[in-house]
Amino acid sequence: MTNKSIKNQGLTSSRRDLLKLMGAASALxxxxxxxxxxxxxxxxxxxxxxxxGFGGATAAKYLKRSAPQLDVTLIEPNKVFYTCPFSNLVLAxxxxxxxxxxxxxxxRALGVRVIHTTAQDVDPVSRTVSxxxxxxxxxxxxxxxxxxxxxxxxxxxxxxxxxxxxxxxWKAGDQTRLLRRQIEAxxxxxxxxxxxxxxxxxxxxGPYERASLVAHYLxxxxxxxxxxxxxxxDNFSKQGLxxxxxNEVHGDRIEWVGLxxxxxxxxxxAQKREVETEFGTIHKAxxxxxxxxxxxxxxxxxxxxxxxxxWVPVDPMTFxxxxxxxxxxxxxxxxxxxxxKSGFAANAQGKVAAAAIIxxxxxxxxxxxxxxxxxxxxxxxxxxxxxxxxxxxQEGLISETSGxxxxxxxxxxxxxxxxxYAVGWYNAISQDTWGTRR
Amino acid sequence: xxTRIALTLALMIPATLAFADDRSxxxxxxxxxxxxxxxxxxxxxxxxxxxxxxxxxxxxxxxLLDFKHDEQTRATVMPRIAKGYSDEELKALAQYFSNIDxxxxxx
Numbered sequence: 001m002t003n004k005s006i007k008n009q010g011l012t013s014s015r016r017d018l019l020k021l022m023g024a025a026s027a028l029x030x031x032x033x034x035x036x037x038x039x040x041x042x043x044x045x046x047x048x049x050x051x052x053g054f055g056g057a058t059a060a061k062y063l064k065r066s067a068p069q070l071d072v073t074l075i076e077p078n079k080v081f082y083t084c085p086f087s088n089l090v091l092a093x094x095x096x097x098x099x100x101x102x103x104x105x106x107x108r109a110l111g112v113r114v115i116h117t118t119a120q121d122v123d124p125v126s127r128t129v130s131x132x133x134x135x136x137x138x139x140x141x142x143x144x145x146x147x148x149x150x151x152x153x154x155x156x157x158x159x160x161x162x163x164x165x166x167x168x169x170w171k172a173g174d175q176t177r178l179l180r181r182q183i184e185a186x187x188x189x190x191x192x193x194x195x196x197x198x199x200x201x202x203x204x205x206g207p208y209e210r211a212s213l214v215a216h217y218l219x220x221x222x223x224x225x226x227x228x229x230x231x232x233x234d235n236f237s238k239q240g241l242x243x244x245x246x247n248e249v250h251g252d253r254i255e256w257v258g259l260x261x262x263x264x265x266x267x268x269x270a271q272k273r274e275v276e277t278e279f280g281t282i283h284k285a286x287x288x289x290x291x292x293x294x295x296x297x298x299x300x301x302x303x304x305x306x307x308x309x310x311w312v313p314v315d316p317m318t319f320x321x322x323x324x325x326x327x328x329x330x331x332x333x334x335x336x337x338x339x340x341k342s343g344f345a346a347n348a349q350g351k352v353a354a355a356a357i358i359x360x361x362x363x364x365x366x367x368x369x370x371x372x373x374x375x376x377x378x379x380x381x382x383x384x385x386x387x388x389x390x391x392x393x394q395e396g397l398i399s400e401t402s403g404x405x406x407x408x409x410x411x412x413x414x415x416x417x418x419x420x421y422a423v424g425w426y427n428a429i430s431q432d433t434w435g436t437r438r
Numbered sequence: 439x440x441t442r443i444a445l446t447l448a449l450m451i452p453a454t455l456a457f458a459d460d461r462s463x464x465x466x467x468x469x470x471x472x473x474x475x476x477x478x479x480x481x482x483x484x485x486x487x488x489x490x491x492x493x494x495x496x497x498x499x500x501x502l503l504d505f506k507h508d509e510q511t512r513a514t515v516m517p518r519i520a521k522g523y524s525d526e527e528l529k530a531l532a533q534y535f536s537n538i539d540x541x542x543x544x545x
Binding site for chain 1: 460
């Protein structure tokens, strides 16, 4: 930073303080009534957000409500966004696709400019995002919430064409519809095979909730059918609770084979719905659901913020990229362990990044961040389990300050309560992210 | 001393204080933002999970402390979450949500 810019910053800051003081009398009654993350009324700059999922939509909303004069543009190709959370309920016939859909009307009403196109490239030098519709947008701060992309061919034979026969359904939408149709069309007595990847991947408990709810559907509609999980790891999220729940509710309908039991799938024949494991065992499926290895969404690569892992390293205080200035990245694409790749975490990171962007534009140091996460999973519609945690910065790293999973000896009443809270959580985070009320 | 400088200095002292207040309230707002994921934006969404906006600060604070010290029966995630915050942070959160107008239409 040059002397000149330091000087200018000082002038701006004292001018702002004076303005603040002048406005203080009228502003006081509002203090505490509005949850501003620090933006002053006159703060104006162009902030571009790419990706309208949990991370990006939340960031756009909290930027705008904290600093209404900011010019906030959200780039999102889809007019309707389907959430991965609760898409397992759609697969099990418990919910409609419509019930997991969200649009951008409320964000527009807040004053966010929403452009429905793809972000194709980022030039950090000219601070420009080029768009799929041929246009481009300039930014002073850029926030990417790119989600995940599939690592096609990381498992031999699993490419985009294969996903039309053996869906991943790890991005909600047409893939969810396809897998639902296949499950419905499956013969009674057929086997639903789900292959789960090694860590890290989007939604760590997701494959196991999916197995649970598909088993629930099968128990009612195809009672001779089974679920087989072939896993590339030996441990998974909420493992003890899932296995206890499967035992109590699903008996031997669900079989799980971990890495050391030869559960790692290395080849897929999607047409034949057949998989081969590391040590050459062939499993035939009636419905084959491949949850493949993943990486950060491609725009992160284009912006130069990914590292050799395929994911995005960030400064834990701000979620600004450690590789490119003024680009903030949130959600599943980031390396933010011990925070999981969850919608809840993306929402929490979106708020921290929004506050950090505002602080930086005002020339202030970032606020002390904190995040929470809660992931509910359903064993069946009346049996919920959860993992929850609070995270803060300790010695420069994101650390879990408290947390844990549901009690193993919880009563049926508590399991039912957690299933109800799962629905309450879904409604609340949808409202907090997109403004959707159901 | 130049009158303008004197005036500016006189104004600057309370201005700095006002700024410190803003920063501390922004800090609490950021801490509180995590609660919205289950209780709705500003803690105003009532459903299976209760709204927390506009409830008396003392009631919210004592409930949070009860969660923290495992003195709430039928609790699920809140004891695991409350333990992640200091007593001062829980007090600030309770005051923050008690000051939110549950009826206001802000998005």
